[in-house]
Amino acid sequence: MKPFDPRLLRYARAARGVLIIGAGLGLLRTCAVLAWAWCLAQAVTAAALPVMDGIPGVRGRIDEGAFDTGQLPWLMLGALVAVCVRSIAGWGMDAVAARGAVRVKAQLRAAALDALDARSPQRDDGPGDAELATSLGRGLDALDGYFSGYIPQLLLTGVATPILILAVLLADPLSGLIVVVVFPIIPVFMILIGLATQAVQDRQWEQLQRLSSSFLDVVAGLATLRIFGRQGRQVARITRETDEYRSRTMSVLRVTFLSGFVLDLAGTFSIALVAVTVGTRLVSGEFPLGLGLFVLLLLPETFVPIRQVGAAFHASTEGLAAASRVFAIIEAADSRPNGAASSEGGGARDARRSADGRQPGLSFDAVSVARGGRRVVGPVSFDVAPGEMVAMSGPSGAGKSTLVAVLLGFVEPIRGRIIAPGALAWSGQRPGLLHGSIAENVALGSDEPDRALARRALDAVGLEHLDLGLELGVAGAGVSGGQAQRIAVARALYRAWRLDCGALVLDEPSSALDSSSEALVCAALRAEADAGRAVLVVSHREAVHRAADRVVRIDASHPEPSIAGVDA
Known part of the structure; x- marks a missing residue:
């Protein structure tokens, strides 16, 4: 199961607009985060230094590059504007993703229905009616979570994370080095957990298909079942299939919670390491206060996108599983109607x-x-x-x-x-x-x-x-x-x-x-x-x-x- 399937761009043109506009808004949001962290760090420094001057032992580079208290209102105003721009950009990304999800689902459904309409009515392979209805119905509806939750975070991970890591590296090479060393651990954990998620998600989806098929069979033969008094056994069968689906859904949730815990643990560990090194140097006066606060404010923002993209990915795996089946339906339209070609020659x-x-x-x-x-x-x-x-x-x-x-x-x-x-x-x-x-x-x-x-x-x-x-x-x-x-x-x-x-x-x-x-x-x-x-x-x-x-x-x-x- 790929984090992003390029076939989305081929079969749903609306996905291209979501990515392009979302990337632009993600860049704007990243710039706002940098401005907010810098203005807030400088404002806190300007307000704290007069108080710290009366504390014995404060010396060294603590006040290096600091603004005077007269600039404090402008710094606070800059931080407030940056917060507003960040909020607007984030809202814009969510709105573009939500509207894009509606158009993408419509385009995928249209392409899949065209493919089904073009194939031979005599075709005896491919998915059954129940699977088609589930894939094109509930399955594609699950793409809402993929586009509204996962895609914005994926764009932020691709756009914001490199810029923020570079900013930390330029502000403090030691802190940046720690982030560069620890950061790759998170994608490794994401890949390992993603493989486990794919396995349990595939089993859940197969169980849902069996449940749908069982229900369709019962509805189609309900009159016959009632005539022979066999409806009770079918009720028990559907109940059994439903319990199995519930169990597999809980398995998916367990893996999702495990994923969130691992990602939070790795991010917290990295932030703690940087905080300890920055704090030690601030106490010894070897590091400017404004720069240290800027790094500490920026660190959580560096890890937030990749932590959230992992959680959003697990929440949208059902939509991805359904989309892969829709792609298979669309791509099957190019195959021969009955696969009857042979070495004897074509008709x-x-x-x-x-x-x-x-x-x-x-x-x-x-x-x-x-x-x-x-x-x-x-x-x-x-x-x-x-x-x-x-x-x-x-x-x-x-x-x-x-x-x-x-x-x-x-x-x-x-x-x-x-x-x-x-x-x-x-x-x-x-x-x-x-x-x-x-x-x-x-x-x-x-x-x-x-x-x-x-x-x-x-x-x-x-x-x-x-x-x-x-x-x-x-x-x-x-x-x-x-x-x-x-x-x-x-x-x-x-x-x-x-x-x-x-x-x-x-x-x-x-x-x-x-x-x-x-x-x-x-x-x-x-x-x-x-x-x-x-x-x-x-x-x-x-x-x-x-x-x-x-x-x-x-x-x-x-x-x-x-x-x-x-x-x-």
């Missing part, structure tokens, strides 16, 4: 138009697909000409939906080529309805929905009675399964008409329909083929086969398809 999908401007049909040319290094379908070769309706049939697991996924670009073939129109309309096995009106679901993806076209699409599949303004709940709640399936088909028709798609592809569009509804859907698909589109339908239903011009059958044991002609 390709061509989206084209014919020479006369008309869109071509669909063509599968020796297409093979592999998953996990094992061929699951192919080679498959068949065509769907414009104006033709072809049904693809075969046993479950033969690879029919996989071929559709290849056609849509969700999966890459290891061999073969697919020719398809530049635009095609598609409806999958699941309706994929969203919360919103019927019109919004039918025109999904359209910037300016055409209500008349949506009405026409619904009428074509026998849903004349459905009101376009009817609001659906989550996942299309409010309509039956058959109605949801026909709404999905209407969506494909709407897209085909709106974009003038050259092909229409449907995967099991009538699996939940009765015979009369299925007949309406088949008639609508037949009409699209008669209008000149290439229509490919994956279905086991005899009604669909009868409506098709041809049936392409794919056998799981013999991937080469057999083609049977069927009278339309």
Whole structure:
């Protein structure tokens, strides 16, 4: 776990502004600290020397470089101004960091969601839904502590600490030498404790992912659990996962408290050494009082940033752990959709138009697909000409939906080529309805929905009675399964008409329909083929086969398809 991951600058541009503005404010704050320490030390010296002159034995360099009492008001005013500037600069750093955290989280979420949107829906690797929700939700929210607490202290450590150490070294080489010798001990302890923190934090985060997954599984299967009376065991399971997460959280806190103790001990030890040497020389009159006070006032400020950066780092490790997972999601977008590349050669999908401007049909040319290094379908070769309706049939697991996924670009073939129109309309096995009106679901993806076209699409599949303004709940709640399936088909028709798609592809569009509804859907698909589109339908239903011009059958044991002609 890195103290600062440079990928933040790459994927969240707002982080650059936080660092640049924060560094400038940190430099201003450091100058204010130097001015405050010098003015206050000189003011105390000017006020104390008249009193010390009456004490026997005070001699030597005590009053060297001291101001007279007439300058005392100006020195106090300078110290007060320096305190105000320091406070304003510190407030500015916190404000910039807090606002930057909001923008950085928004940019990281947007980049991660874009990466998830770009990856294949057929992808079977990567994090699960529960982990994604936790990482992009609570995980990124934990970056607030990282930016508002850790980043300002990290900037102060990088900007203020070298300047303050140099100031102490110039003011008193002996004190500066002690600081230079002792100071590196603190980063060493920070690294050692950081390694321990990373281990316990990773275990805590993994436990949180398991807890999230367990809760999601229980919610998804709650109805089934209640039917069989097994909800009690799941309550016990979640309770057990929660207790484990609490235990791991306490482990993280223990390491954090240990870190704070070690850093405070090292800083206090260094300050004590300098204080003893300065005090001894002041008593013997070998050191000016003003310079000694300046060094003593400056020493705590030298160690404060690195002590606080250690504490803030441990408080923000959850955000860093989540950010690293978000980076993995973003970087995975550049990988192949299914990792199917092999030594056999790559496949390709061509989206084209014919020479006369008309869109071509669909063509599968020796297409093979592999998953996990094992061929699951192919080679498959068949065509769907414009104006033709072809049904693809075969046993479950033969690879029919996989071929559709290849056609849509969700999966890459290891061999073969697919020719398809530049635009095609598609409806999958699941309706994929969203919360919103019927019109919004039918025109999904359209910037300016055409209500008349949506009405026409619904009428074509026998849903004349459905009101376009009817609001659906989550996942299309409010309509039956058959109605949801026909709404999905209407969506494909709407897209085909709106974009003038050259092909229409449907995967099991009538699996939940009765015979009369299925007949309406088949008639609508037949009409699209008669209008000149290439229509490919994956279905086991005899009604669909009868409506098709041809049936392409794919056998799981013999991937080469057999083609049977069927009278339309």
